[in-house]
Amino acid sequence: xxxxxxxxxxxxxxxxxxxxxxxxxxxxxxxxxxxxxxxxxxxxxxxxxxxxxxxxxxxxxxxxxxxxxxxxxxxxxxxxxxxxxxxxxxxxxxxxxxxxxxxxxxxxxxxxxxxxxxxxxxxxxxxxxxxxxxxxxxxxxxxxxxxxxxxxxxxxxxxxxxxxxxxxxxxxxxxxxxxxxxxxxxxxxxxxxxxxxxxxxxxxxxxxxxxxxxxxxxxxxxxxxxxxxxxxxxxxxxxxxxxxxxxxxxxxxxxxx
Numbered sequence: 001x002x003x004x005x006x007x008x009x010x011x012x013x014x015x016x017x018x019x020x021x022x023x024x025x026x027x028x029x030x031x032x033x034x035x036x037x038x039x040x041x042x043x044x045x046x047x048x049x050x051x052x053x054x055x056x057x058x059x060x061x062x063x064x065x066x067x068x069x070x071x072x073x074x075x076x077x078x079x080x081x082x083x084x085x086x087x088x089x090x091x092x093x094x095x096x097x098x099x100x101x102x103x104x105x106x107x108x109x110x111x112x113x114x115x116x117x118x119x120x121x122x123x124x125x126x127x128x129x130x131x132x133x134x135x136x137x138x139x140x141x142x143x144x145x146x147x148x149x150x151x152x153x154x155x156x157x158x159x160x161x162x163x164x165x166x167x168x169x170x171x172x173x174x175x176x177x178x179x180x181x182x183x184x185x186x187x188x189x190x191x192x193x194x195x196x197x198x199x200x201x202x203x204x205x206x207x208x209x210x211x212x213x214x215x216x217x218x219x220x221x222x223x224x225x226x227x228x229x230x231x232x233x234x235x236x237x238x239x240x241x242x243x244x245x246x247x248x249x250x251x252x253x254x255x256x257x
Contacts, residue, residue, distance in 0.1 A: 009237050010244070014251035016220050016234065017100050020192035025092055026208055027106045027113070028198025030223060034086040034242035037079055037110055058171040063134070066154050066163045069170075074149055080109075080128070081146075085116035088196060091245035093117040100252055103186040107198060107205050109168045122183045124175055124205045126168035131155065135162025142166065175204070187211040195221045197241045200228040222248075 017023055029039035055061055056072040085093075093116040095101040104113050105122045111129070113121045131145040132138070138159050145164050148155035155164040169175055187193065187208040200206040209219050209229055218234040221227055222244050230236050237244055 009235060010247050010251060012235050013220055013222070013237060013248045016192055016218060017095065017194065017248065017252050020100070020190075020218075022102055022190050023100060023192040023194060024102050024186050024190045024212075025104045025194045025196060026198060026205070027092070027104065027108060027196045028200075028202075029108060030197025030199075030225075031088050031106075031241050032083065032086075032108055032110055032112055033197070034088060034240065035083040035110075035112060037083050038076075059173040062165060062170055066165070070149050070154055074152075077128075077146060077149060083110060083112060085112045086242045088241040088245045089113055089116035089118070091249040092196070094249050095252060096120075098253055101194070102190070103183070105183045105186065105205070105208060107202065122179050122186070124169075124180050124183050126166070126176060128166050128168060131164045131166045133157035133160060133162045134165055136160040140164060180204070183208060184211065188215065191215075191217040193217065193219050195219065195223065195227065195229070196245060197223060198227065199223065199225060 029037070033039050056068050062069045089112050092101060092104060092113065096104065096118055103120045103122055104118050105124060106113055107125050109123060109125055109127050111127060128146070129142045131140050131142060133140070136157060136159055138157055140157070144158070145155040145166060156162065157164055183205070188211055190212045193209045193212045195209060198206070200209070206228060209232075213219060213232055219229060219232055221230065221233045221236040222239065222241050223236075224238065224240055227236075
């Protein structure tokens with residue numbers, strides 16, 4: 001394992017991607033920080049430094065006090081809606097378009113991978129594109145839900161008046177099993193997992209690289225800070241994903257030209 005950001009590391013990373021039979025990516029909050037979206041765990045700036053997640057972002061607390069959840073997420077929503085893909089998102093989209101990268105599994109709910117042009121994106125922690133009524137189960141478009149939130153209201157179902165919840169995964173909630181099963185199958189097929197901007201602390205998504213490792217595959221980590229699987233990585237590059245990933249993509253694509 002290497003954690004020194006050197007040109008040789010970038011070349012090694014490019015070689016891992018170039019020679020992989022089936023490479024996938026797993027991304028976390030760190031890939032969206034350069035787009036202005038705060039992460040959850042960074043000292044002094046992470047969202048959980050200021051909020052107790054069990055009080056504002058658990059399923060149990062949402063059911064008791066949905067207004068607390070929406071008061072918390074309202075400013076984050078504005079930030080997310082104004083965010084644009086950064087060079088790290090674009091680098092993964094370039095690698096995917098060139099056929100070097102297959103599924104992009106993301107722990108993020110911001111939709112920035114899709115905005116950058118990526119396909120086969122698997123948001124294992126849900127997304128903000130739709131919402132579901134907690135009373136009658138009706139699915140609604142996210143715009144209907146978020147307009148109410150922006151107006152300072154708790155969004156209500158147009159059919160029964162029940163509370164609407166965005167289709168994001170809260171603490172204590174089961175992951176979307178169809179999406180997670182696709183992610184698990186991708187990890188089984190892969191011989192390389194590129195982890196970008198994740199500390200790999202939140203299971204079960206963080207355990208997906210272990211599936212690939214247990215089948216003899218390799219792990220490439222690009223992250224600013226330690227991760228739970230650093231010692232299992234073939235290569236760990238310590239750095240800003242918005243700086244490192246474009247440079248790796250350039251090496252892969254330039255050598256392929």
